[in-house]
Amino acid sequence: MTSHNVDLAIIGSGSGNSLITNYWDDKKVAIAEGSTFGGTCLNVGCIPTKMFVRPAHLARGVEEAALLGVKMSVENVDWPAMRDRIFGRIDAISSGGEDYRERLENVELISQYVTLGQDNTLTAQDGTTISAKQLVIAAGSRPSMPNIEGIELDAVHTSDSVMRLDKLPESLVIIGGGYIACEFAAMFSGLGTKVTQLVRSGALMRQLDTEISDAYNKEAAAHWTVRYHTEAKALRQTDSGLDVVLGDETLSADAVLVAIGRIPNTDKIGAEKAGLDLHQDGRLKVDEYQRVLRAGKPVTGLYALGDISSAAQLKHVANYEARLVAYNLEHPESLRKNSNRAVPAAVFTHPEIAIIGLTEEEAREQLGAENLTVKTQKFGDTAYGWAMEEQTGLFKVLADKRTGKLVGAHAMGPESSNLIQPVIMAMNLDIDAHTAATGQYWIHPALMEVVENALLGLDVPDSGLL
Numbered sequence: 329m330t331s332h333n334v335d336l337a338i339i340g341s342g343s344g345n346s347l348i349t350n351y352w353d354d355k356k357v358a359i360a361e362g363s364t365f366g367g368t369c370l371n372v373g374c375i376p377t378k379m380f381v382r383p384a385h386l387a388r389g390v391e392e393a394a395l396l397g398v399k400m401s402v403e404n405v406d407w408p409a410m411r412d413r414i415f416g417r418i419d420a421i422s423s424g425g426e427d428y429r430e431r432l433e434n435v436e437l438i439s440q441y442v443t444l445g446q447d448n449t450l451t452a453q454d455g456t457t458i459s460a461k462q463l464v465i466a467a468g469s470r471p472s473m474p475n476i477e478g479i480e481l482d483a484v485h486t487s488d489s490v491m492r493l494d495k496l497p498e499s500l501v502i503i504g505g506g507y508i509a510c511e512f513a514a515m516f517s518g519l520g521t522k523v524t525q526l527v528r529s530g531a532l533m534r535q536l537d538t539e540i541s542d543a544y545n546k547e548a549a550a551h552w553t554v555r556y557h558t559e560a561k562a563l564r565q566t567d568s569g570l571d572v573v574l575g576d577e578t579l580s581a582d583a584v585l586v587a588i589g590r591i592p593n594t595d596k597i598g599a600e601k602a603g604l605d606l607h608q609d610g611r612l613k614v615d616e617y618q619r620v621l622r623a624g625k626p627v628t629g630l631y632a633l634g635d636i637s638s639a640a641q642l643k644h645v646a647n648y649e650a651r652l653v654a655y656n657l658e659h660p661e662s663l664r665k666n667s668n669r670a671v672p673a674a675v676f677t678h679p680e681i682a683i684i685g686l687t688e689e690e691a692r693e694q695l696g697a698e699n700l701t702v703k704t705q706k707f708g709d710t711a712y713g714w715a716m717e718e719q720t721g722l723f724k725v726l727a728d729k730r731t732g733k734l735v736g737a738h739a740m741g742p743e744s745s746n747l748i749q750p751v752i753m754a755m756n757l758d759i760d761a762h763t764a765a766t767g768q769y770w771i772h773p774a775l776m777e778v779v780e781n782a783l784l785g786l787d788v789p790d791s792g793l794l
């Protein structure tokens with residue numbers, strides 16, 4: 329039986345892989361990865377999805393062009409070429425990263441699933457044991473599946489498999505109304521698939537600020553079919569695809585995509601058996617230094633990061649936590665705390681959405697309505713918005729009237745994920761709204777003027793700048 333004694337062991341090769349800095353060059357490290365090297369973001373998450381979003385966006389360009397007096401048509405969507413270009417790049421990056429780790433003398437790559445034992449030990453599927461001075465759990469999350477008849481059928485997909493389909497489905501039923509469902513609904517419908525999205529509640533992306541959520545739901549429903557208050561009761565194989573039973577009614581589709589949330593892999597690593605503290609949703613509990621808790625106390629030398637412990641299942645959060653854990657592993661005598669700064673996110677659906685901080689409802693509750701100032705700037709009321717004939721985009725900012733402190737921003741429209749960054753910067757660096765608006769030049773007539781105008785529209789104290 330093989331056993332390894334190492335200075336550092338890591339479960340998971342997503343953000344966990346970046347913990348292996350030069351500091352470990354003269355020390356022993358083991359990294360366990362039971363699936364494809366590189367984790368979710370690279371192989372089945374952020375990167376391939378956005379590589380599909382781009383061609384879908386181009387295909388949708390026909391709509392915008394028509395508004396501007398250019399008649400275009402999409403001749404052909406070559407799904408196999410698109411898919412092979414995307415995974416031709418991604419698979420090579422994954423296997424290149426794996427080869428690199430395998431070649432490093434100080435690193436032991438364990439290409440198997442492992443489970444936790446006592447005192448920072450791990451056991452692999454073939455019985456290999458790893459005993460580590462410090463251990464990091466970065467084992468991520470996986471798609472959650474509803475318990476309905478037919479869920480195991482071949483034509484039922486999750487985000488793990490739907491991007492590798494042999495051909496572009498003519499029709500697709502998507503179950504779910506969150507990030508993944510809305511990104512794939514926009515992507516497949518943009519490429520020409522007839523998409524029907526089934527949502528249990530009365531709104532897609534219902535956690536959004538209500539003004540943005542209302543605007544987004546209107547736009548989504550104008551581009552693909554959204555069925556609210558609708559649940560799939562059973563899925564049945566047919567000669568041509570699947571029947572999706574809704575109750576009295578049945579929909580037919582080539583394929584079904586399930587996107588109803590992701591569950592942390594704590595069960596897979598045996599976290600409960602190892603006595604580690606869990607949140608109700610199955611995440612590991614960690615303290616402000618990312619140390620894993622057992623009976624409310626941090627376990628010496630045991631850290632967690634990313635989807636397995638974070639409320640925000642986002643790659644920039646996993647990467648930030650990896651930088652923090654890397655620092656703390658290397659400086660056990662002077663640990664640094666998680667900044668707990670506001671977490672931004674963007675949803676690459678159509679139209680694109682970006683968010684940071686409080687919604688208007690939350691801000692009213694927290695600051696008091698009388699202390700809140702809000703401005704919603706229409707993209708269509710700026711020079712570049714005219715150039716684009718933009719009719720739906722919104723950029724909303726919220727601030728404390730008394731101090732000018734920005735407390736949130738919510739955007740829907742082209743390039744929202746980029747446009748929101750100056751507000752993220754102002755919020756993180758504590759720059760008040762008036763200084764952010766007037767303390768710099770804003771390039772004219774760039775689309776970014778949407779943000780300038782939104783900030784200028786707030787009722788906040790004058791910074792003295794012009």
Ligand SMILES: Cc1cc2nc3c(=O)[nH]c(=O)nc-3n(C[C@H](O)[C@H](O)[C@H](O)COP(=O)(O)OP(=O)(O)OC[C@H]3O[C@@H](n4cnc5c(N)ncnc54)[C@H](O)[C@@H]3O)c2cc1C
Nearest residue numbers: 340342343362367368373374441442468634635641642643
């Ligand atoms: C379709 C999709 C699109 C997304 N798009 C975005 C986006 O645009 N922007 C964004 O910020 N976030 C996005 N995300 C979320 C983002 O991908 C995750 O938050 C991030 O990848 C989490 O990183 P991680 O290191 O915590 O986990 P992962 O990258 O999932 O890594 C965990 C690794 O651990 C391995 N593992 C698990 N259990 C074991 C075990 N017992 N033994 C050995 N190995 C194990 C897994 O195989 C996996 O490779 C998306 C996610 C999905 C699914």
Ligand SMILES: NC(=O)c1ccc[n+]([C@@H]2O[C@H](COP(=O)([O-])OP(=O)(O)OC[C@H]3O[C@@H](n4cnc5c(N)ncnc54)[C@H](O)[C@@H]3O)[C@@H](O)[C@H]2O)c1
Nearest residue numbers: 474504505506507508509528587588589590641674675676
């Ligand atoms: N652009 C991005 O940053 C990005 C993109 C994709 C995924 N992600 C991350 O991945 C996470 C998971 O994405 P997701 O879309 O799977 O989850 P989600 O939490 O965003 O949305 C899940 C949706 O499924 C619904 N739902 C839950 N159970 C259901 C059931 N049994 N039947 C029908 N509907 C049900 C929920 O009401 C919700 O609308 C996201 O929360 C996000 O953090 C981020």
